[in-house]
Amino acid sequence: MKITLLIPTLNEIEGMKQVMPKIKKEWVDQILIVDGHSTDGTVEYAREQGYSVILQKNKGIRHAYIEAIEHIEGDVVITFSPDGNSIPELILPLIEKMKQGQDMVIVSRYAKGAKSYDDDLITSFGNWMFTSLINLFYGAKYTDAMVMFRAWRKEIFINLDLDKEESYIMEEKIFRTKIGVEPLLSVRAAKRKLKCADIPGDEPVRIGGERKLQVLRWGAAYLMQTFKEVFYWH
8 A cells, every 4th residue: 555645735834844854754655745836935845855846736725636636656645734733643543544444534633532722612613513514414423524634545536526626616616715625525435435434633733824714715615515415426
């Protein structure tokens, strides 16, 4: 099983300098940085450290994933935030869990024994609400359906049509935003009855940079997406 660590970046130089030295290159087969045209030295730092870097053509974190797919060498992709929210030492147990035959494993902030130190009242409620709705509508048993830090088989990204514009475009046009992949990945994995599991993992406070959450627009778009999927895509 070949592993690609996929790291989307946008002006994360402070986090990169603190987090990336903790990741041992022998843990995975490929480390791939996908950058949204940072202006703070993130790209230059990544290249100096010998990482492969792709510059996004289109804005938005979902495009980081979509544009990276053809460059991913691994059978399994681990999506990792370099801003301090993802703990590097959890990469190895995440891989071990995938080796048990899972299609996706989530590093859950809300599993027993884990905690988010980056949540506020709004994000905590939103994450709980969306996870609960997805479990209710699609028969899943997620404890954290929204988090980026997770591993999934590369083939499911294509099989679940997550590489297609039409999977996101309606919500993005209505709410004038660019949304992420994780909620829809969680929904469609549940609809397909894929083998999904989680491991507990704290979410530390982010390091430097700017928080890029668009709480109201993303929340509205994800809510529409969650309801829409009941009737759309099978």
